[in-house]
Amino acid sequence: MSAAPSTQDVVVIGGGVTGAGVARDLALRGVSVLLLEKNDWGAGTSGSSTWMIHGGLRYLEFDWETTRLSCEDAGHIVDIARHLVHRVLFLVPVLPDDANGIERIETVMEVYDRFQPLKHAHPHVRLTADEVRRIEPGLTSDVVGGVTVEEWGVDPHRLAWANVLDAVEHGARALNHARVTSLVHDGREVIGVRYVRDGTEVEARARVVVNATGPWAPEVAALAGQDIPLRPAKGIHVVYDRRLSNFVISTEAIDGRDILLVPHGPITILGTTDDDFFGDLDDVEVLGDEVDYLLQAMARVFPAIEHLRPVRATTGIRPTLYDWRPYEDRLSRRHELFQHPQAPGLITITGGKLSMYRLMAEETADAACRRLGVEARCRTAELPLPGSERDAPTAAELAREHGLTALAAANAIRRHGCRAEAALGEARHGRIACRCEHLAEAELANAARQEQARSLADAFRRVGLAAGPCAGAACVDRAAQVVGRELGWSASQQREAAREFLLGAWLGRSPLLERRGWAQEELAYAGRRGYGA
């Protein structure tokens, strides 16, 4: 089945935060855009990052200008996404046998302090051994001191969606679950794409096609006979059911790599690994050895980690630019724009990191505008993203208005900022759809109605459905009803959606069951009876 072709100035392929940022940038310049994502917004590399907007502390060893640029752009993101970002304070404990003593580490932090004001962050603090242990009692007694350094945390799924939403509000069209199958050519020139959505093939013509597909960039570029040299690297994270600390704990793994334990909202993320990847980008598994590697590293400074409960593991592929010889974690995280003179009309942006997404989007939009003859300048560093336009209501006010608990209201504000009231709509019943996440039923319904959540996994990304300790065992059936009511699902479709979600969640949980997960799993199985799992 095929539908009538559409025509626009630009088609952007890839709905990670970079592709969404490109669509937003172009839409703000008045360019007509179609954004296509084969899965869901932020579901690929963006969502499987460590959820950090950092300023590039590690670049101080290589190039201070890169640190300055990183901090400056992190500052822009903090300015435009106030409601989505939160301070993350690193506690860097120093052990007697560390390669760098506390004086060297503090020196680097002192230098970094010069750049911190660019991203509205506080300077470092030096702590004695007693102070470190008092601040974080879970740390080993071997600690001889510590220093702090501040970065920003962000939910990349919400960040990607906020960019999509702003693009749409400025005239773009954005379709998730729309897979590009081929490019349309006129001779060598690329003049559009063909994509499939809901079983229908559609042709979309454009003067520029942007390939912002991260690690999939070589596959898309190959559709135009172009080569993109990447060295993809796999990274896994282990996610814990709650904040294990209010501070980021940093340590070294057995091979000297930095490992972080990062609190984000109601969860904690332990990561990451960094290994060359040669397999299928759409079928990446978490291995038990990778989990062991992370736990061994963190247990060295934070023995309490062995007694805490991980609830899932995530994995993703970094689109690292190709370089022969260096170990994976020594590879540059820089990005590159490819203009493909042999396939005019196609632009590829790849490499880079979450912190630089806005700048990557700006450079890509500049290149597209040059081809289109558009002179409008980039405004993404100054215009707030949806939800950050003004102050949000207080949780108590919102709770009163909607008959909710203040916790559910505060969670809605964390995701929607000043638009939380609109996200909760007219509902006054105060029902909770997911008790662990304390997610209001009205907010879940809004995700399906207004935020393009087309499956329960999409709702997990958009509003945290089933992201908590019970992993959906207690809420998935009711959630399927709420989402299904909005999307017109039949009873059997609701049942199938719940089954599909639980099976998908199992893949992330199974490598962790040996680590205090069996009690939870038994409950999940009980909740899943009749799904045939």
Next chain:
Amino acid sequence: MSRASALVRLGGAYARHELRRRLRRGPGSGAGRLLQLYGPDHLVPLTEAERDLLPAASACINCGLCALVAARVAGLRPADLAAAYLRDYPILPAAASDLVGEAPAAVMASAAAACPVGVPLEGVLAMIRRLTSA
């Protein structure tokens, strides 16, 4: 070239750091400074007792058996204490208005006794109360 320049500048920064340390009288309270900077964001340390409580709190499977024994404690559904409230600590002050009313010891004890995985509900509630006002 930029790498060499970066390393030279870091070397200079290290020399200045050492010099400053020798001239400085004595360190102030790093912990005090940290609380001053991050208190407004509610990024406060957990106590040792609270840290010890977390593994037991993490055992909650949100089965709801405690809620069958005690519908509400301190205004909250007891199953929500460990599964929902004791998760995102900096957000708790914004949720302070949820904690109303009493949590009689006898009620807490029977709710805790109903828990199949031994979540220490009294300790969990105490931790939530402290972090709500932190």
